[in-house]
Amino acid sequence: MPSLHCAVECRPFVFCLGTGKGMGLRILWPRTGRDHSVEEEEVGDAATCEFARGFDQVSDEQWRNCDAIVGVAPPSEYLDRLDKCRIVVKTAVGFDEVDLDGYGSRGIPVCNTPDYGTREVADHAIALMMTLVKSIAFHDEALRKEPVANWRPALNPYGRRLSACTFGVVGLGRIGTTAIRRAQAFDMDCVFYDPYQPNGVELALNLRRARSLEELMGQCDVVSIHTPLNDETRGLIGREALAAAKKGIIVINTARGPIIDIDALHDALKDDTVLAAGLDVLPDEPANMNAPLVAAWHRGEEWIKNRVIITPHSAFFTPESVRDIRAFSTRTALRYLQGGRLENCVNGEYLVNAR
Template identity: 45%
Template structure:
């Protein structure tokens, strides 16, 4: 049997040992490490039977137009905003993602950021490094506070939002959430208070955390007006997608003191390119007004060795099940088969 060709245009790892361990000789992986689709010859795009794409390359309508043989695109990860799902639908190509990996890691990361801020870990470490004697004091650090009894507001209550909410509740915080896409009664199953609007959540929450995908509707979900609507002295966490947040507005809200602190695992451009946003410049430059009030990580919330292996294993399994058995998992562009029906 001739192996089917799977194009991996933006692989982080060229060996694909995990994927090959799942698929054996049934799939022939054509591996590139590119970010520009134009760096891959057109004949490669046109001849592949499937595409396994990470997050570093945008699969635009122009790229989809080249996929003459492609039967499936799998996004190696949860977010799929780098693939034009509508263009895939128009070509009759299903798009799937991998939602069932890294949930616990991302939820842990969100709480780790919050605890880092409210327990002053960055400030204490910096003080002790600078002067182990004079810095050996607990008082006068920004943000440090008791979180027991605080209101934790989650925008989005899917898999990760739920996992984060469970952890926040375990720290004796009251959890509220808003999610217009969950059915009525969802809150009863969770035992968590649901609010009707984002505005109400922002007004009530001491900590606001984002758990929604990036789309045209959610881009800049948090801007100047939303930060102004948050409680004075509140904390903001984003471990979802960088494009959800206007980082210039967050800079202003932090500098004014209206927002006490923030944790960001994601940025609008990754990695950040020059000129970087003012907030990132202030953070990198150790601006005194921002000290101990911002923690930034490199889109790493999903990562652990176990989570990474799960993500790659499940991606290969999704390919195999559809290409050889016709079972489609985790489809995110419904209607792709409309012409066939």
């Protein structure tokens, strides 16, 4: 294991680690926790690791002389300090808040870490679906109130035989593919909409393909959202898409909150176009209690009770996935610094004269 050293210019809570042949390279984690064991193990002697507990705890010298940044991408006001930085690796899948153009114009590739929680998020999407279609939350709450009087085995207000249902995915990337494979295991009829997938992918995966979002929404009993958030997908599941939906559809979102117009979803639940929704993500996080859907859910209004399940953007989390994201992001930085291998770059269209 690398030994602990104090850097000359470190401020409080900034730690530098690393020994041996890699001391010429410096990797900075500007906002991290107390445990650095995973990062140290991945780096070994290949570089010096520098850890800070916040952007304001990083010295000017460290900003100017780091070769890579891993973790939360520094905001735009820090960009002009990155004199030597050759790569930024974000320890997350999403990158909608990152100044991709700003980094790219300075020759700094920005990479995400898309493969750390694929199974966890897909599992969560299926778990939300199962909780709703088997009325698990409904029965749990009812039995807690009246364990004897509410012992009603034959009551399942949202019950579906899964093998008689159509499961649709919007966005057939890593997570969408993993989720739809799980749905196939329940013998569900599976269909996807993704205009960016090449022709024939449906044959390779034994799926049906919808050629428009409206076509998908009109046939699904359950639709699960798995697209990135960008200008094209913001508000994608809005009034138009919901108006085209099969009556009684269940909507699952484990991607990004703003992909769904939450006010339109509220109205579609209210008029029973949407039977239920499982949301791990919201447009505002933590939840905006003034949003009509969130307010009605929080108050337990009769019309929405047990029809909406909200979890706190926790789909990705297991101890294994957290270790993976730390390890995978570190490897991405090292591979580029040591051999020029660029993986998972998300600002290629803006990248000018990569460092």
